[in-house]
Amino acid sequence: MLGRRSILGRAATLAGTASLGLTGEALSRWSRAWAQEQPFKPEPGAQLRFLRWSRFLDAEDKATTENIRAFTEATGVPVRIDNVWQDDVQPQLSVAANVGSGPDLAWTLHTTPHLFADKLLDLSDVADHIGGKYGGWYPLIEGYGKRNGRWIGISNVVIGVLPVYRVSAMKEAGFQSFPTDTDGFLKLCTEMKRIGKPAGFAFGRAPSDGNSFCHWLLWSHGGRLVDENNRVALNSPETLRALDYARALAPSLIPGTVSWTDASNNSAFLGEQVWLTNNSVSVYAKARADRMAFADDIDHANWPIGPAAQPTEMHLVYPFIAFRYTRYPNAAKAFLTFLLEKPQYERVLDGSVGYLSHALRAYESSPLWDRDPKIRVFRDVAARGRSVGHAGTLGTASAAALAENIVSDMFGEVVTGQSSPQDAARSAERRAQRIYRS
Structure with missing residues (x-):
């Protein structure tokens, strides 16, 4: 970004x-x-x-x-x-x-x-x-x-960093407003793929957009890197639930998002390769500044609420x-x-x-x-x-965990089929423990 x-x-x-x-x-x-x-x-x-x-x-x-x-x-x-x-x-x-x-x-x-x-x-x-x-x-x-x-x-x-979407595509997919829950979000993405106007979200190491998306996925299902005492708590039923959700969501997205950078979703959205992604206001600003024909068709939304039952945004x-x-x-x-x-x-x-x-x-x-x-x-x-230190405190360990892409790598391994949710969670937990014990 x-x-x-x-x-x-x-x-x-x-x-x-x-x-x-x-x-x-x-x-x-x-x-x-x-x-x-x-x-x-x-x-x-x-x-x-x-x-x-x-x-x-x-x-x-x-x-x-x-x-x-x-x-x-x-x-x-x-x-x-x-x-x-x-x-x-x-x-x-x-x-x-x-x-x-x-x-x-x-x-x-x-x-x-x-x-x-x-x-x-x-x-x-x-x-x-x-x-x-x-x-x-x-x-x-x-x-x-x-x-x-x-x-x-x-x-x-x-x-x-929030969902940005084309209103006409959302309505064509059968939604009159942007879904406020994760079940509705999955259905929207599935239907947008069906009508040939897919979504795209970075399941990889895009520092801003990828981290924002993957942390929302983790937190929205109740997963967390550490608990309130800064003990690593990543390998949990809540994390597995988030990874299963990601595996269900991935087929509805445009191919190749694991390798996206922070610039990829901008060009894909403005080039009408995707009709839903996440971004700052910059995509909309670019469309308005360049007088693009679809500028008035763009809107933004809050991240949907998942099983955690509260906002979980990064x-x-x-x-x-x-x-x-x-x-x-x-x-x-x-x-x-x-x-x-x-x-x-x-x-x-x-x-x-x-x-x-x-x-x-x-x-x-x-x-x-x-x-x-x-x-x-x-x-x-x-x-x-939320801070990247959730649910513990922010510090050198949480900063290092973010820099090493522990959360985004975990999701990327699962959606590409490299690892099962269980293996990816265990591997990510071991990486996090090395950081928090050092």
């Missing part, structure tokens, strides 16, 4: 109205007033270095750059921005954590903060301050953000962090606080037209979600999402 962000370069046409938040002189005036009242007073002579992953959204980059400029004007704290390719973020930050020198702050990917949690500044006061002003944080954000009771990372946004989070070695901890906290205040935060959300969803409950009522009914479902992804 991350390689598809350029799709949204022109997606602002979806917004249809002026951007939320302050700009220009209005932003400068607000920022100067904020600097006099906010609780984190920068140290004299403070200067900051902020590392972020580049090639994101044009609208987000523009909004964040202007927000940082306004912060510097209001506080006198210069901020150097280091843009690096996404695959270089974790290695560079790991080196910085080990040597105790490098950027003061960073915008990271997913589980990165938990790889060197003891090297990070405690951001609990920032999280409490912002959370208290804006309705509180969702449990998903706390799960990724906290370690041993303290905030080590604050995710400002969530990227939702979405993507992106935490801010600050290192303990920084010489200017107050300036770092002021910087993060500024970016999370409403005038700045709403500009970033609004410019993404649904690709980025909020991490704070107050933004459930943002006007963004009323502009286009077809992206409204992304409003709730933080409320419905």
Whole structure:
């Protein structure tokens, strides 16, 4: 999915109205007033270095750059921005954590903060301050953000990964609305295959879309990698039930999805090879931006509920962090606080037209979600999402299990016939135990 962000370069046409938040002189005036009242007073002579992953959204980059400029004007704290390719973020930050020198702050990917949690500044006061002003944080954000009771990372946004489908194909398959349960979902996929308009979901190592789909399959049937005490619990009746379901679902999908990357389902959907897949808002945005004939036929849905009887969705989070070695901890906290205040935060959300969803409950009522009914479902992804550490705690082991594709490999082995559900579950459990015992 991350390689598809350029799709949204022109997606602002979806917004249809002026951007939320302050700009220009209005932003400068607000920022100067904020600097006099906010609780984190920068140290004299403070200067900051902020590392972020580049090639994101044009609208987000523009909004964040202007927000940082306004912060510097209001506080006198210069901020150097280091843009690096996404695959270089974790290695560079790991080196910085080990040597105790490098950027003061960073915008990271997913589980990165938990790889060197003891090297990070405690951001609990920032999280409490912002959370208290804006309705509180969702449990998903706390799960990724906290370690041993303290905030080590604050995710400002969530990227939702949800079913995206062609409405006409769904109706031709005999459904007037998208199914809300896993039995209905299986029937829909079967019927779409029958009419020659199949679905396609990555049963392999696609980092975003494949993991989202396979974790939903596991969790929706009550399966889990570990229990509440972080003991490996993968080889269970619930996991076998999920694998049996996957084996029943696979024949209805377009062939070859085990080898799909995160770009494969985009091209397949937009090329009308599949009529149902999972994605962020980017597929819809691309169709609208390019004025494709079927753009108005596209819609999104929540993941169906399975035997677990509750939402079991995996979405993507992106935490801010600050290192303990920084010489200017107050300036770092002021910087993060500024970016999370409403005038700045709403500009970033609004410019993404649904690709980025909020991490704070107050933004459930943002006007963004009323502009286009077809992206409204992304409003709730933080409320419905689970961390990859479920049902235990997030940490280095859960991050390693995700990186080693234990869950997606298990499903891939079953749907390709390489292993029986029992053998695949046992093999995946052994792999997980090596990680959690190390």
